[in-house]
Amino acid sequence: MxxxxxxxxxxxxxxxxxxxxxxxxxxxxxxxxxxxxxxxxxxxxxxxxxxxxxLSLSRIYHAVAYLIKYFTVIEARAHWSVIKIILSRNTNPKPAIVRVPFKADNPYTIVFVANSITNTPGTVVVDMDENKKAYYVHWLTPISLNDDDAYRSISLEFEKHLTKVFE
Amino acid sequence: MIDWILYYLGLALTLLGGIMDLIASIGFFRFKDFYMRLHAATIGAIGGGFYPLIGLALIALSLDLDIYIKAYISGVCVIAAALIALTAPAGSHILARATHRSGEVVPKVIVDRIKEDMEKGGNEK
Structure with missing residues (x-):
């Protein structure tokens, strides 16, 4: 049935x-x-x-709200920060490959958080480890090299919304 | 009135997409490293591929045409935009992962956590 x-x-x-x-x-x-x-x-x-x-209406509502917020506010901010670097006089950023832990268990959440991180310019997921529960993210303008600080500034916002949708 | 707003919003998005593509191609020349160029490629895919398609969908909705034709054009644009947003990151992931695992390009970074973890022996190849 x-x-x-x-x-x-x-x-x-x-x-x-x-x-x-x-x-x-x-x-x-x-x-x-x-x-x-x-x-x-x-x-x-x-x-x-x-x-x-x-399957429920509240999950669909959260998904639509996340999509609207992601494609207007978050993407615009990320695009602007990378465009500023490209058009600046001295293009010499100091990137880093940082470890970003995640807490989600559902494979859909893991994949969509990784896609959201890669779709924002400035961060690209290079590799991931399912046993250690961590993404390895190439970050163009690292604020901090610490795992928890990287988690807070890269993926906390995506994971907070997407766990409401998929978990 | 609503047609007018949709038309100019769509036009603005499409123009913005062209500018984004130009900036992404400038970025390809100015960044000196494979991994940094991936960020410019993301600007080209999302800013230069996703947003113009949404803009085209809005323009098609605003035109004075039969409702079937409008639904057809804007529906195809929205589906194509969704496919770009879902599949472009998969391509970026696989390029970055394959390049890092093969060791073809040594990334110019201040720390490389993948290398550190592999030297500790945790991340089996």
Whole structure:
């Protein structure tokens, strides 16, 4: 039963993507999109959806709020700081590869925090260690080389929001 | 009124994306290290790829066209932007990780925690 519901939800999302991409909204096209979406969902839903009971409106609300905040405030600030370095007269930053610990357990949280760190200019995740629970981040303008200070200024904000979405 | 706002917001985002691409290409020349150039590449992918696509979606929504065509163009733009935002960091990760593990480029950094941990023997290759 639970598997059927997850297949239906995932299949309808795939059908919407298909409809948007083809741009034709006739009845035949809608039925075809639902059929293809259900086939794809039957193959992949078991791997992608791990726990359906976590699906709730508050998580979706937190995800949308995080996306809006990330793509307006956080990205703009990070872009501006790197653009200032590029256009400054003397381009000689002193980067460092620092260790940034994380506390999350869910693989989705780990991946999305790493993607958020890399998507902001100025920090790139070079490597990660799942046993030690740490990312290794190449940081263009390091404020501190200490693990905890790096965690506070790089990934605390991402992890705080994303644990509300995925954990 | 709302069309006007959407049109000029989209135009501003698209222009901003062009400027970001220019700055990213300048950054490629001014940074002297592989890892520092990755940061310039991030500006090119997000500032120069994601935001112009969102701007195009807003412009398409503001035009005086059939609702199906508007939904089609802006939907494709938003999906392409989401795919860029999800897949560009994966490419950066794999380039940085492969370069560091192969030892092809020695990073010009003040501390290198990966090397320290590997010398301690904790991080097996």
């Amino acid at each position: 639970r598997k059927a519901i997850s297949i239906i939800i995932y299949g309808l999302l795939m059908a919407i993507v298909y409809l948007v991409y083809t741009g034709v909204f006739s009845l035949v096209e809608i039925l075809l999109s639902i059929a293809i979406g259900l086939i794809i969902a039957y193959i992949f839903a078991g791997d992608i959806i791990t726990d359906l009971s976590k």
